[in-house]
Amino acid sequence: MGMNIGSDSTTEDEGIVDINTTPLIDVMLVLLIMLIITIPLQTHSVSIDLPQGNPPPSSAPDPVVDTVAIDFDNTITWNGEPVADDADLQARFRDAAAQPVQPEMHIHPDRLASYKVVAKVLADAQRLGVSKLGIMGSDQFMDAQ
Numbered sequence: 001m002g003m004n005i006g007s008d009s010t011t012e013d014e015g016i017v018d019i020n021t022t023p024l025i026d027v028m029l030v031l032l033i034m035l036i037i038t039i040p041l042q043t044h045s046v047s048i049d050l051p052q053g054n055p056p057p058s059s060a061p062d063p064v065v066d067t068v069a070i071d072f073d074n075t076i077t078w079n080g081e082p083v084a085d086d087a088d089l090q091a092r093f094r095d096a097a098a099q100p101v102q103p104e105m106h107i108h109p110d111r112l113a114s115y116k117v118v119a120k121v122l123a124d125a126q127r128l129g130v131s132k133l134g135i136m137g138s139d140q141f142m143d144a145q
Contacts, residue, residue, distance in 0.1 A: 065104045066096060067136075068121060072112035076121065090124055097129035104132045 068089075069077045076083040083089045096103055105125060109118045125133055 065106055067106045067108055068125075070107070070109040070113040070118055070121060072110045074114050074117045076117075086120075086124075089121070090128060093125050093128040093130055097131075102130070102132055104134065105130050106134055106136045108136045 067079055069080075071077070076089060078089070078092055083092070096105065107118070107121060107125070122133070122135075
């Protein structure tokens, strides 16, 4: 039993004597990631003195809400009253904008109302100084698929 050293024979399989470092690198990367995850993060805290107890009730009255509805046939109503024409609507927007405590405006367009009419009402409200404006009833448009 001897070892064949330096032979020119190519029929024998020679083993590779180098160590395979790929599994070693994989294990080291996994350990590094676990170490990074387990290190506690630095938390920055800001101390704030929060008020204790219940807040006092507000003395301001409930805000007034004006509803502008646009029906399927493009007729406009203000709190249930029909609006005669554009001049009447603009006068109502001016009056609402001039009040010391501006009321909330809820625009409620019908699903079948013309986009042109709704856009004109919104543009008039903005142009005439109404700042508290919202569109109501948008849930009816979610089902139209």
